[in-house]
Amino acid sequence: MTKKNKTPDQLRSARWFAPDDLRAFGHRSRAMQMGYAPEEWRDRPVIAIINTWSDAQPCHMHFKSRVDDVKRGVLMAGGFPLELPALSLSESLLKPTTMLYRNMLAMDAEELLRGHPVDGVVLMGGCDKTTPGLLLGATSMNLPAIYLPAGPMLRGNWKGRTLGSGSDAWKYWDERRAGKISDRDWVDMEAGIARSYGTCMTMGTASTMTAIAEAIGMTLPGASSIPAADANHIRMSSEAGRRIVEMVWEDLTPQKIQTRKAFENAITVAMAMGCSTNAIIHLIAQARRAGQDISLDDFEKASRKVPVIANVRPSGDLYLMEDFFYAGGLPGLMNRIKPHLHLDCMTVSGRTLGENIDGAEVHNDDVIRTVDNPIYKEGALAVLKGNLAPDGCVIKPSACDPRFLKHTGPALVFDDYPSMKKAVDDPDLDVTADHVLILRNAGPQGGPGMPEWGMLPIPTKLVKQGVRDMVRLSDARMSGTSYGACILHVSPESYIGGPLALVRNGDRITLDVAARTINLDVPEAELARRRAEWKQPEQRFERGYGWMFSKHIKQANEGCDFDFLETGFGKPVGEPSIY
Structure with a gap:
């Protein structure tokens, strides 16, 4: 009762x-x-x-x-x-x-x-x-x-292989770019991945x-x-x-x-x-x-x-x-x-x-491991901070190549998605597997809306050499089905003048997941000079919902809610009048 x-x-x-x-x-x-x-x-x-x-x-x-x-x-x-x-x-x-x-x-x-x-x-x-x-x-x-x-x-299925939405799409797309998947196979995969x-x-x-x-x-x-x-x-x-x-x-x-x-x-x-x-x-x-x-x-x-x-x-x-x-x-x-x-x-x-x-059971110890036999000894996510992300950024170390958990490499910077997409397919792109690919102006305001662009594609030149992971850095998000050494949600975002806006091609970037740090290896005096020269990109919206979004959206480390919707912004809203 x-x-x-x-x-x-x-x-x-x-x-x-x-x-x-x-x-x-x-x-x-x-x-x-x-x-x-x-x-x-x-x-x-x-x-x-x-x-x-x-x-x-x-x-x-x-x-x-x-x-x-x-x-x-x-x-x-x-x-x-x-x-x-x-x-x-x-x-x-x-x-x-x-x-x-x-x-x-x-x-x-x-x-x-x-x-x-x-x-x-x-x-x-x-x-x-x-x-x-x-x-x-x-x-x-x-x-x-x-x-x-x-x-x-x-579960998805293709030629007897189990497919997982998102994750296997990224995986096999790289194989297709490398010339190992035919057009016919790709169409069959499209039909089998979401059943x-x-x-x-x-x-x-x-x-x-x-x-x-x-x-x-x-x-x-x-x-x-x-x-x-x-x-x-x-x-x-x-x-x-x-x-x-x-x-x-x-x-x-x-x-x-x-x-x-x-x-x-x-x-x-x-x-x-x-x-x-x-x-x-x-x-x-x-x-x-x-x-x-x-x-x-x-x-x-x-x-x-x-x-x-x-x-x-x-x-x-x-x-x-x-x-x-x-x-x-x-x-x-x-x-x-x-x-x-x-x-x-x-x-x-x-x-x-x-x-x-109480009394809930596990019926397969390989699917749901014990804490003594985990698939990764720490939690799925790690929060990194440093002069490149004073308010923090996020990496999923459980889903990336372990060799990138501590890495220093030169930056290759893109200011927008179209230029990045064009460049990664350029066979003459000056890039190595040690580079740190950067996409900026893709955060809450810059995106607009912080799109899932953070899993930057590996340049085709490297894919054909067998490279399947490299460090990628962005103020965007990525799909939860994605994987790889992707550092995301850099806060504050570059569009509003965060440090990511100051990075230039060739700058050295160092990350250390164990130490939870991410830094731009450039002297502070040089960064101050660049900051003085920086100009904000053009406004994304001039009317409607998008305009309201830009005026009131908070940064990634604050949950990307509208400031006027958070508890404590104003008095609680009372019951509507029914008269």
Whole structure:
């Protein structure tokens, strides 16, 4: 029996439907216009289902039917479901980058919830920016909320070889550039790498962020690991619908779940999973929305003590998310790193994290390793600082060639993506495997929107020589499915005058991952001279959303949220007037 901490007259939706006045008459009559009888909403929690399905969103194609499974659960538990479509943000198709619109989705979700007569919400997302976007909005609104992950797609297949989305695309593209893959094979690979609906089945940003949502306590136990095409996903969707009704009566809100300890759990789990570098930006933003002061330092602390134990590409060399699910999924992984977790944190299940993972098993010790037999002895990510990145930058050492973890090399600098793309295909490009390729003006403001350009392609000249990794440095991001010695999120970004703007071809750059340092080996006096000569590139936007974005976006080390959306910017927004 659900413990009820509120009565029907205390439901938020009752402000719309219960009063005996003209305005409420209008609300009730319009609900009846849609064919709903008063018995369907009277004294029942109204549950919003924010659905990011669209015809241009391959990761969420199953949401068109999954929303009916959620509704079934809501109705079974005595709630009244209302589907509210939201911005979809397809990572595959939306240009120039979904990161430009993450905060727009967050605003969309928050205002949908604020303006409608709803008591709780099921958030349907999964593709990279939809998880943080929906959670940012729901966190700010602070109604009872539960996150429903889209789930990873099935394994890819090509000529009997298992393919992982993203990771194998980069790998085989280099082989094609080297002349080892035919055009026919390439078309066959396109047809085989994504065989079902669902998100990338590697440990890219999508699976990273849904697992983080679970670690924070915002999904049902085990929900983030279920493949999209598995019948378990249908049952989980219905269960989410049932559970959100109970959460409304219990008044279990994100604020009661998303404590500092919950975000520390998320960082710990991310490190053990071999997570996407994008996790840092999204987690910092979400923590700040929840009023928790999480910074790069928290990631660095976890990186030093939590090993990578999920043997899933791109950090791992063999397995994919379907294998991870069969091996025990996130509950199994979390059970193996119990000593590093705060087990008393509350979750949307109404139980603590410790209760959720109690007895969780691992069924394949190669897919989910033990802490004594990790695939990488430290966490997946490392935060570097130095005169080139005073506010920090990020590398994923678990997914790069170990020889680049300590490296000094000359810079080869590109000021924009088109010139870089043209140069790397030049057979006469003056470059060696020891060079540090630099792409700048690709950060939050410079990109615009901080696109996933940080995994700069290896110059074709070197690819044909057998080179498959080299140091690349950028204020951009990279796909969570990417790999290699890529140093990303350089802060402050070059577009606003960060030190990356001062680098010139031939300058020596030194990185030392063990020491967590990244430096430009140029005298300070010379840097001061260059700084005095520097001129900011032309403005990216002169109107509309892009203009607003440029004026209010924060830097990568601060989560790339809008300053006016963070907790503490102004007074909390009150309930809307219904008159």
